[in-house]
Amino acid sequence: MAVTDLVERLFESDKRAVARAISAVEDQENDHLKLLTSIQQRLGRAYRVGVTGPPGAGKSTLVSKLARFLNDGGRRVAIIAVDPTSPFTGGALLGDRVRMMELSSREGIFVRSMATRGSLGGLSKTTQLAADVLDAAGYDYVFMETVGVGQSELDIAEAADTTVVVLTPESGDSVQAMKAGLMEIADFFVLNKADRPGVDQSYNAISTILQISHPQMGEERDSEIWSPFIVKAIASENRGVEEVVKGIEKHHNYLTSTNKLLPRRRERIRNVVLDIVAEKLRRSFWNEARLAELEGKLDLVLANKLSAIQLAEDLTR
Amino acid sequence: MAVTDLVERLFESDKRAVARAISAVEDQENDHLKLLTSIQQRLGRAYRVGVTGPPGAGKSTLVSKLARFLNDGGRRVAIIAVDPTSPFTGGALLGDRVRMMELSSREGIFVRSMATRGSLGGLSKTTQLAADVLDAAGYDYVFMETVGVGQSELDIAEAADTTVVVLTPESGDSVQAMKAGLMEIADFFVLNKADRPGVDQSYNAISTILQISHPQMGEERDSEIWSPFIVKAIASENRGVEEVVKGIEKHHNYLTSTNKLLPRRRERIRNVVLDIVAEKLRRSFWNEARLAELEGKLDLVLANKLSAIQLAEDLTR
Numbered sequence: 215m216a217v218t219d220l221v222e223r224l225f226e227s228d229k230r231a232v233a234r235a236i237s238a239v240e241d242q243e244n245d246h247l248k249l250l251t252s253i254q255q256r257l258g259r260a261y262r263v264g265v266t267g268p269p270g271a272g273k274s275t276l277v278s279k280l281a282r283f284l285n286d287g288g289r290r291v292a293i294i295a296v297d298p299t300s301p302f303t304g305g306a307l308l309g310d311r312v313r314m315m316e317l318s319s320r321e322g323i324f325v326r327s328m329a330t331r332g333s334l335g336g337l338s339k340t341t342q343l344a345a346d347v348l349d350a351a352g353y354d355y356v357f358m359e360t361v362g363v364g365q366s367e368l369d370i371a372e373a374a375d376t377t378v379v380v381l382t383p384e385s386g387d388s389v390q391a392m393k394a395g396l397m398e399i400a401d402f403f404v405l406n407k408a409d410r411p412g413v414d415q416s417y418n419a420i421s422t423i424l425q426i427s428h429p430q431m432g433e434e435r436d437s438e439i440w441s442p443f444i445v446k447a448i449a450s451e452n453r454g455v456e457e458v459v460k461g462i463e464k465h466h467n468y469l470t471s472t473n474k475l476l477p478r479r480r481e482r483i484r485n486v487v488l489d490i491v492a493e494k495l496r497r498s499f500w501n502e503a504r505l506a507e508l509e510g511k512l513d514l515v516l517a518n519k520l521s522a523i524q525l526a527e528d529l530t531r
Numbered sequence: 532m533a534v535t536d537l538v539e540r541l542f543e544s545d546k547r548a549v550a551r552a553i554s555a556v557e558d559q560e561n562d563h564l565k566l567l568t569s570i571q572q573r574l575g576r577a578y579r580v581g582v583t584g585p586p587g588a589g590k591s592t593l594v595s596k597l598a599r600f601l602n603d604g605g606r607r608v609a610i611i612a613v614d615p616t617s618p619f620t621g622g623a624l625l626g627d628r629v630r631m632m633e634l635s636s637r638e639g640i641f642v643r644s645m646a647t648r649g650s651l652g653g654l655s656k657t658t659q660l661a662a663d664v665l666d667a668a669g670y671d672y673v674f675m676e677t678v679g680v681g682q683s684e685l686d687i688a689e690a691a692d693t694t695v696v697v698l699t700p701e702s703g704d705s706v707q708a709m710k711a712g713l714m715e716i717a718d719f720f721v722l723n724k725a726d727r728p729g730v731d732q733s734y735n736a737i738s739t740i741l742q743i744s745h746p747q748m749g750e751e752r753d754s755e756i757w758s759p760f761i762v763k764a765i766a767s768e769n770r771g772v773e774e775v776v777k778g779i780e781k782h783h784n785y786l787t788s789t790n791k792l793l794p795r796r797r798e799r800i801r802n803v804v805l806d807i808v809a810e811k812l813r814r815s816f817w818n819e820a821r822l823a824e825l826e827g828k829l830d831l832v833l834a835n836k837l838s839a840i841q842l843a844e845d846l847t848r
């Protein structure tokens with residue numbers, strides 16, 4: 215299909231065209247540059263929400279319920295589920311993913327699974343360009359969901375307007391999240407599975423951490439400063455879902471009213487450009503001659519006749 | 532101090548010189564290239580061990596005990612403790628770090644803490660160059676320890692000859708490790724805190740995962756194939772420490788006897804060179820004119836008059 219046809223059908227929200235366009239971007243097909251340029255005129259309308267947290271926190275279930283709730287209210291919703299690739303994760307996540315995919319039968323919901331790992335900057339860039347495609351296709355919300363391990367949670371936060379961190383009352387979850395740096399990227403928290411034992415202790419633990427890190431909480435608030443909060447939910451029973459939507463809207467309103475949304479998006483685009491440029495530089499630098507020089511001289515480094523840093527100097531001179 | 536003096540004192544294992552040289556590498560001081568070139572002749576003798584696992588698994592305690600045990604046996608041991616930077620992690624880890632630092636009073640043990648986050652490739656490169664300094668200073672073992680969150684556990688595995696993953700019987704630890712991809716980087720496992728409830732279930736869970744992923748286990752073994760195993764330990768009581776040392780030696784012997792150690796190190800050096808080259812390309816590309824062009828044209832992207840990918844094209848043309 216020619217790019218112009220694909221873009222036309224994309225603008226009509228044809229799901230097959232949307233899927234096709236995302237694949238073109240993911241695989242960096244020849245015409246993906248033309249495609250991305252063609253959709254540029256329609257960008258900036260979708261609101262992008264990142265959802266992350268520890269394994270087993272119920273992120274997929276929550277996102278599914280959020281999508282259903284918003285779609286019931288007439289909004290069009292897209293979901294990008296990012297799975298850090300591992301030979302072992304397949305089985306564990308499969309059930310969640312299948313349930314999520316079932317949502318695709320709704321006309322106003324689009325679900326896409328992306329698997330990636332270890333490509334520095336690659337996840338972030340690809341996720342963002344896929345979100346651009348969904349934005350151009352007229353989805354009101356683009357949810358990007360990933361487990362908070364590896365680099366992926368930072369990538370998702372970078373790609374999102376609002377980042378939601380999902381935790382559970384399980385002992386240690388909040389401490390783990392703290393150590394994993396999830397506290398730094400959360401615009402607000404969902405304490406999911408709130409019918410489980412220990413929910414009050416978990417709530418208090420997260421509150422305490424928030425008070426330490428955001429000392430203005432509880433005092434007179436500066437409306438320019440965002441104070442993360444905690445929403446209790448039992449996503450599997452559809453409880454707390456509306457409150458999470460309100461939390462997202464509250465943060466959206468905050469970003470808009472304080473003129474922070476556009477700078478945030480500008481920063482995001484800058485990082486995408488830096489990623490693409492770095493990849494271009496890398497590709498054009500490592501021609502066959504330089505690769506051959508690298509391989510030959512690596513043996514000199516192993517034999518202690520040359521340092522790695524001197525080899526890099528020689529190559530770039 | 533002149534580089535030649537510093538290197539001379541480094542070769543005499545002067546701890547202050549070692550610390551000074553690592554700082555020079557970390558901060559990329561002007562003379563760090565000369566320093567790294569000067570120490571090249573002495574590289575390749577230290578054995579490099581990565582230790583990672585979930586928060587609270589007892590990694591610092593285990594590494595401290597390993598260092599003490601090896602040093603009692605006459606070996607010189609260096610430890611690099613890598614902390615993914617977070618405003619919240621400081622307090623939680625401080626106790627462990629203080630205990631680890633106390634080891635420094637021994638003449639034959641050197642301990643260094645490094646804090647870093649989010650610099651793509653930066654942790655790996657800096658950790659490896661610091662390990663080079665310690666190698667040149669005559670340490671027999673260099674332990675690199677980090678929590679298995681973020682990108683750091685992959686960086687550590689890349690920098691190590693042998694990678695040890697520490698888990699505990701705590702419910703879900705093995706499942707979390709599996710999901711976080713720790714299973715893929717472990718040369719063997721330490722099941723620490725083995726006096727806690729659930730140790731047998733945990734042992735069986737990890738064994739099952741290993742059997743699925745390494746189907747040759749239990750059958751006639753091909754000596755060319757490495758089969759990860761599990762060592763039970765209670766590091767705080769010094770139990771299992773000798774067995775962990777034996778596990779490291781077993782893996783070292785395996786790598787040597789199958790001629791896999793040098794290819795592994797060659798791959799490691801290649802990645803360091805790729806990192807350094809990428810950084811050099813980035814620095815020389817982003818001059819003031821290009822940065823100004825980027826900033827100016829970002830507004831065009833925000834206004835939907837230019838795509839991010841076209842902007843990258845324009846900049847690199």
